Amino acid sequence: MNSLANIKAIAKRELTGYFASPVAYVFLVFFLLLNGFFTFMLGRLFERGEASLFWFFQWHPWLYLFLVPAVGMRLWAEERRLGTMELLLTMPVTSWQAIVGKFLASWAFLALALALTFPVVVTVALLGDPDDGTIICGYIGSFLLAGGYLAVSCMTSAMTRNQVISFILSVVICLFLILAGWPPVQDLLVQWAPRLAGLVASFSVIPHFQGFMRGVLDSRDVIFFLSLMVLALFATSVIIRNIRTGR
Amino acid sequence: MIKVENLVKTFGPKRAVDGVSFTVERGEVLGFLGPNGAGKSTTMRMITGFIPPTEGRVILGGFDVVENPIAAKRLFGYLPENAPAYTDMTVYGFLNFAAELRGLRGEAKKKAVHRVVEMCFLESVLYQSVDTLSKGFRHRTCFAQAVIHDPDILIMDEPTDGLDPNQKHEVRTLIKRMGEKKAIIFSTHILEEVEAACTRVIIIDRGKIVANGTPEELKRKSELAGAISVRVAGVGGDVLKAKLAALDGARKASIVREDHEVVWARVYPKTPGADGALVRAVGELALREGWRLEELHVEEGRLDEVFRSITIPETQQVPSAPR
Numbered sequence: 001m002n003s004l005a006n007i008k009a010i011a012k013r014e015l016t017g018y019f020a021s022p023v024a025y026v027f028l029v030f031f032l033l034l035n036g037f038f039t040f041m042l043g044r045l046f047e048r049g050e051a052s053l054f055w056f057f058q059w060h061p062w063l064y065l066f067l068v069p070a071v072g073m074r075l076w077a078e079e080r081r082l083g084t085m086e087l088l089l090t091m092p093v094t095s096w097q098a099i100v101g102k103f104l105a106s107w108a109f110l111a112l113a114l115a116l117t118f119p120v121v122v123t124v125a126l127l128g129d130p131d132d133g134t135i136i137c138g139y140i141g142s143f144l145l146a147g148g149y150l151a152v153s154c155m156t157s158a159m160t161r162n163q164v165i166s167f168i169l170s171v172v173i174c175l176f177l178i179l180a181g182w183p184p185v186q187d188l189l190v191q192w193a194p195r196l197a198g199l200v201a202s203f204s205v206i207p208h209f210q211g212f213m214r215g216v217l218d219s220r221d222v223i224f225f226l227s228l229m230v231l232a233l234f235a236t237s238v239i240i241r242n243i244r245t246g247r
Numbered sequence: 248m249i250k251v252e253n254l255v256k257t258f259g260p261k262r263a264v265d266g267v268s269f270t271v272e273r274g275e276v277l278g279f280l281g282p283n284g285a286g287k288s289t290t291m292r293m294i295t296g297f298i299p300p301t302e303g304r305v306i307l308g309g310f311d312v313v314e315n316p317i318a319a320k321r322l323f324g325y326l327p328e329n330a331p332a333y334t335d336m337t338v339y340g341f342l343n344f345a346a347e348l349r350g351l352r353g354e355a356k357k358k359a360v361h362r363v364v365e366m367c368f369l370e371s372v373l374y375q376s377v378d379t380l381s382k383g384f385r386h387r388t389c390f391a392q393a394v395i396h397d398p399d400i401l402i403m404d405e406p407t408d409g410l411d412p413n414q415k416h417e418v419r420t421l422i423k424r425m426g427e428k429k430a431i432i433f434s435t436h437i438l439e440e441v442e443a444a445c446t447r448v449i450i451i452d453r454g455k456i457v458a459n460g461t462p463e464e465l466k467r468k469s470e471l472a473g474a475i476s477v478r479v480a481g482v483g484g485d486v487l488k489a490k491l492a493a494l495d496g497a498r499k500a501s502i503v504r505e506d507h508e509v510v511w512a513r514v515y516p517k518t519p520g521a522d523g524a525l526v527r528a529v530g531e532l533a534l535r536e537g538w539r540l541e542e543l544h545v546e547e548g549r550l551d552e553v554f555r556s557i558t559i560p561e562t563q564q565v566p567s568a569p570r
């Protein structure tokens with residue numbers, strides 16, 4: 001009860017923090033423009049004559065690669081730079097409440113950005129007869145994917161007080177998550193270290209995301225993304241504890 | 248209210264805080280003094296539970312800070328060093344956020360925010376963003392955050408740092424007034440602050456407590472305490488010094504300053520505290536010799552002198568670490 005109230009207060013502060021500066025609006029516009037560009041120009045949605053959003057979701061892992069770390073990079077780095085972390089963590093809140101509150105706020109912000117892509121759905125629905133289930137499933141997958149990347153950004157953000165370093169680290173880790181299952185990388189790994197190949201591939205987000213794009217809601221894919229989030233957020237809490245004991 | 252037992256914090260091979268113990272009861276204002284890097288901030292961070300101690304423990308109002316952090320944290324307000332505040336919020340938003348984390352809701356929250364805004368004179372900047380505030384206002388905003396839930400314990404790391412003399416005075420008065428009902432710890436390296444606001448002083452140097460007492464007790468440790476300062480015209484410095492040192496009950500005399508015909512001198516009594524006789528003797532001596540006595544007063548002792556004598560000699564012997 002009390003912990004929910006704390007999480008809510010922290011999440012509310014974080015969300016208002018986003019909209020206090022023009023950065024949030026710039027981000028939203030940028031996100032929507034890029035989405036449109038990828039879907040209609042590179043994805044050739046109109047020319048294909050298919051009433052599906054496959055070519056819309058197709059780009060999300062790459063789009064999120066740069067946009068999600070941009071949202072997550074400030075979460076802890078800014079707290080550390082300003083010294084407000086000391087203020088926040090000496091309030092009667094646990095570090096878990098702070099981590100979860102901050103994460104949920106950013107995730108809600110990303111959900112808002114995703115929700116604002118609705119004109120694409122409207123377009124497809126007007127021009128043809130798409131499968132509603134597949135679209136909903138795609139959105140769920142995209143939302144979970146964003147959450148996975150965001151948790152990684154949250155973790156890298158706690159590692160440094162410099163937002164740029166946090167951003168770069170996060171992009172590198174997310175890129176690994178994309179490329180881990182990519183055939184050329186896998187071919188290389190199979191020759192070089194066959195045992196490792198399977199393990200590395202299991203970290204890949206692409207196969208799990210593809211299920212959602214095709215309209216298959218598999219609990220294993222959901223669990224994959226949820227466990228990625230829990231793992232990264234747990235790592236965040238370990239890092240924060242280390243900051244407090246060491247230094 | 249505050250019980251600190253044998254607190255130790257090591258960073259690698261360095262013992263930043265080394266066996267600090269003290270207690271602070273309700274109605275006490277404890278001044279935490281020490282040179283920069285003496286371990287003041289580290290001690291405060293351990294008291295507030297921000298960093299866990301390597302050894303020892305902190306009990307706030309019966310709750311162990313490490314074992315029962317949430318209950319212990321409810322009891323205090325904390326003003327960290329440099330008064331951090333979220334720069335992307337307005338003062339009003341920031342205080343509301345602090346009130347919410349303190350569990351205040353609805354009408355109680357409104358009242359609490361209103362109370363601290365009035366107390367810290369923040370009306371004029373209430374809807375201003377924190378990053379546009381001057382240092383004084385930012386400091387007061389962070390201070391307001393610390394007292395928003397009217398805590399029993401108040402812990403402040405250099406609460407007057409960066410404030411102008413008027414604001415310093417305001418904060419000191421505030422601390423003194425609140426100290427009547429709360430247990431307060433604040434660190435500082437401004438000595439007049441200690442005299443103005445504290446009921447007790449702890450001096451810490453290189454992680455250890457080197458002095459603990461009321462400001463008066465500490466001042467009495469000063470070499471100057473009980474010394475008699477005189478300003479005399481119409482006599483040479485050497486003669487004056489010799490005659491003063493020859494007085495009954497005088498340990499030694501020294502010339503402070505000589506300026507044309509006027510000499511400032513000081514006589515130190517053999518036993519501090521028994522200075523009444525010596526003052527009279529100085530007066531009678533002046534009459535007998537026909538000096539024009541322009542000033543005569545008994546020194547109280549100065550904290551800065553005590554502070555220096557306690558913290559400097561040893562630091563000079565130990566060369567600074569090569570790191």
